[in-house]
Amino acid sequence: MASSSSAPGSRHISDLVEEAKPAVFWTDHSGGPTASEPLSGKHHADLVIVGGGFTGLWSALQALEENPGRRVVVLEAQTTGFGASSRNGGFCDSSLTHGIGNGHSHWPDDMTDLLRMGDDNLAGLVRSMDSYNMKTSRWETDEVTMATAQWHLEELREGLDLDDHYGVHSRLLDQTQARSIANSPTYLGGLSSGPILLLDPGQLVWDLRKAVQGLGGIIHDHSRVTGVEPDGSELVVFSESTVGTKAGILRCERVIVATNAWAEPGKRIRNYVLPIYDHVLTTEPLSDAQMASIGWSGREGLADAGNQFHYYRLTADSRILWGGYDANYYFRNGMGAKYESRSESHKLIAGHFFDTFPQLEGLRFSHRWAGPIGTTSKFTAAFGRQHQNRLAWVAGYTGLGVGASRFGARVALDLIDGKDTERTELAMVRKKPVPIPPEPLRCAVVAATRRAIIRSDANHGRRGPWLSLLDRFGVGFDS
Numbered sequence: 317m318a319s320s321s322s323a324p325g326s327r328h329i330s331d332l333v334e335e336a337k338p339a340v341f342w343t344d345h346s347g348g349p350t351a352s353e354p355l356s357g358k359h360h361a362d363l364v365i366v367g368g369g370f371t372g373l374w375s376a377l378q379a380l381e382e383n384p385g386r387r388v389v390v391l392e393a394q395t396t397g398f399g400a401s402s403r404n405g406g407f408c409d410s411s412l413t414h415g416i417g418n419g420h421s422h423w424p425d426d427m428t429d430l431l432r433m434g435d436d437n438l439a440g441l442v443r444s445m446d447s448y449n450m451k452t453s454r455w456e457t458d459e460v461t462m463a464t465a466q467w468h469l470e471e472l473r474e475g476l477d478l479d480d481h482y483g484v485h486s487r488l489l490d491q492t493q494a495r496s497i498a499n500s501p502t503y504l505g506g507l508s509s510g511p512i513l514l515l516d517p518g519q520l521v522w523d524l525r526k527a528v529q530g531l532g533g534i535i536h537d538h539s540r541v542t543g544v545e546p547d548g549s550e551l552v553v554f555s556e557s558t559v560g561t562k563a564g565i566l567r568c569e570r571v572i573v574a575t576n577a578w579a580e581p582g583k584r585i586r587n588y589v590l591p592i593y594d595h596v597l598t599t600e601p602l603s604d605a606q607m608a609s610i611g612w613s614g615r616e617g618l619a620d621a622g623n624q625f626h627y628y629r630l631t632a633d634s635r636i637l638w639g640g641y642d643a644n645y646y647f648r649n650g651m652g653a654k655y656e657s658r659s660e661s662h663k664l665i666a667g668h669f670f671d672t673f674p675q676l677e678g679l680r681f682s683h684r685w686a687g688p689i690g691t692t693s694k695f696t697a698a699f700g701r702q703h704q705n706r707l708a709w710v711a712g713y714t715g716l717g718v719g720a721s722r723f724g725a726r727v728a729l730d731l732i733d734g735k736d737t738e739r740t741e742l743a744m745v746r747k748k749p750v751p752i753p754p755e756p757l758r759c760a761v762v763a764a765t766r767r768a769i770i771r772s773d774a775n776h777g778r779r780g781p782w783l784s785l786l787d788r789f790g791v792g793f794d795s
C-alpha cells in the first residue's frame with residue numbers, strides 16, 4: 317500500500333496514535349487469572365514445559381489428556397500468554413504451512429497430508445474449546461485477501477489455481493464483489509477462501525491455562541528457565557524468578573521448549589528463529605452508522621495482498637483490529653518493552669487504515685501494541701531434539717501460529733515420547749529450515765531482504781535479484 321494519505325492529516329494521525337492506550341486490547345480487562353508463584357526450591361516432574369504460550373499450554377493439555385497421571389509443570393518467564401499468543405490478530409487458520417502457496421513451494425509431496433492434518437488439528441482445537449467450555453469469543457467465516465494494486469490480481473489468480481489444484485474451495489471476487497464484503501475505495505478485487513475461525517486469543521490463553529490446571533497441570537509464572545542439563549537418566553531444569561530472587565530446580569524425564577521468538581534456553585534454536593516485531597492497533601467500537609458505511613456484515617478476516625500486507629478483522633464488540641505491514645528486526649535478536657511502542661510503525665499503519673476506510677475519519681484508536689513473531693526461513697515451525705531426544709523444541713510459526721501451535725505441540729510430544737507417527741515423518745518436521753546466519757550478517761541479511769521486499773511491492777511484485785536468490789534456496793523473510 318502507498319504511504320499514508322493526508323486524510324485525516326498526518327498531524328492528526330500522530331495524535332490519534334499517541335492517544336491510544338499502549339496495551340494489548342485482548343487482555344486489557346480484569347477477567348484474567350492471578351499470576352501463580354514462581355518456582356522455588358527443588359522438585360520433580362515427569363514433563364517440564366518451558367514457555368506458557370499456545371505451544372506450551374497445548375503441550376501440557378494434550379500430555380495430560382493422553383496420560384492423566386503425568387506430572388506436568390509449565391514454567392513461564394512472565395505470565396501465561398505474555399508472548400505472541402495473546403498479542404495476535406486471532407486469525408485461527410487450519411494451515412500448518414503459513415498458507416498453501418508457501419507449503420507448496422517447500423513440500424509439494426506432503427501438501428495433501430499437511431492439509432488434512434491441518435483440518436484435523438483445527439477440528440480438534442474446536443472440540444477442546446467446546447469440551448472445556450472455553451469462553452473465548454469465536455466465529456467461523458471466510459478469509460478474504462484484497463487486491464489493492466493491479467499486480468495483486470495476478471497473484472490472487474495464481475492463488476486460486478493452487479487452491480483448485482489441492483481441491484480447496486476459494487473464489488475470485490471482482491471489484492464490486494470485493495467492495496460488497498467491506499467498502500473500501502482501495503479494493504480492486506479479492507480472493508475469498510476459508511473457512512477460518514476468528515477468536516479472542518487472550519481469552520483462549522486463559523481458557524487453556526484453566527483447562528491445564530483443571531487436569532492437574534502445574535503452572536509457575538515469573539519463572540525464567542536459564543538452562544537444561546542432563547544428569548544420568550534425568551534432565552535438570554534451572555529457573556530464576558523474574559519478580560524476585562527465588563530460584564528453582566526441577567528434575568524430570570522430559571522437556572519441551574516452547575519459547576518461540578525468545579529462542580531460549582541454549583543457542584541452537586537461535587540458529588533458526590528470528591524475533592520480528594509486528595504492530596497492531598484497535599479502534600474504539602464502531603457506531604451503527606460507521607458499521608453501515610463499511611458493510612462487512614459477514615465479519616470476514618481480511619488482509620491485503622502483496623509482500624507487505626495488513627491483516628484486519630472485527631472484534632466481538634465491533635472494533636477493528638488492524639495490524640501488520642511494518643515488521644521490524646533488531647540487532648542480536650533484540651527483544652523487550654522498548655521495541656513495543658515504536659510509534660513510527662503505529663503511525664504508518666494508522667495512515668494506511670484511513671486510506672483503506674476514509675469514511676471512518678473521526679474514529680479513534682483505543683489500543684496500540686506490538687509483539688514478537690518467531691519466524692524461520694521457511695515461515696513454518698522448526699523442530700529439534702537434544703539430550704538423547706529427551707528434550708524437544710518447536711518454534712517459528714511466523715504469522716500463522718494460533719492454530720498451528722496446537723499441532724506443533726502434538727509433534728513435540730511425539731518427539732519426546734519417541735513415537736514414530738505420520739506427523740514426525742513429515743519433511744517439515746524432519747528437516748530443519750535453512751539456518752539464519754549469526755550477527756552481524758543476520759542484521760544485514762534481514763535489512764537487505766526488507767529493502768528488496770519494499771522494492772518488489774513498488775515494482776509490480778517483480779522479485780528482483782536478491783529475492784530470486786533467496787527463492788532459489790527456499791529462504792524467505794516475513795511476519
Ligand SMILES: Cc1cc2nc3c(=O)[nH]c(=O)nc-3n(C[C@H](O)[C@H](O)[C@H](O)COP(=O)(O)OP(=O)(O)OC[C@H]3O[C@@H](n4cnc5c(N)ncnc54)[C@H](O)[C@@H]3O)c2cc1C
Pocket residue numbers: 366367368369370371372391392393394395396397398399400401402403404405406407408409539540541542574575576577578579580581594595596639686687688689711712713714715716717718719720721
Ligand atoms: C502481533 C502478532 C500478530 C499475530 N497474528 C496472528 C494471527 O492472526 N494468526 C495466527 O495464526 N498467528 C498470529 N501470530 C503468531 C502467533 O501469535 C504465534 O505463532 C503463536 O502465538 C506462537 O505461540 P507460542 O506459544 O509458540 O509462542 P509465544 O506465545 O510467544 O510464547 C512463548 C512464551 O515463552 C516464554 N519464555 C521465553 N523465554 C522463556 C524462558 N527462558 N523460560 C520460560 N519462559 C520463557 C515467553 O514469555 C512467552 O510467553 C501473530 C503474532 C504476533 C506477535
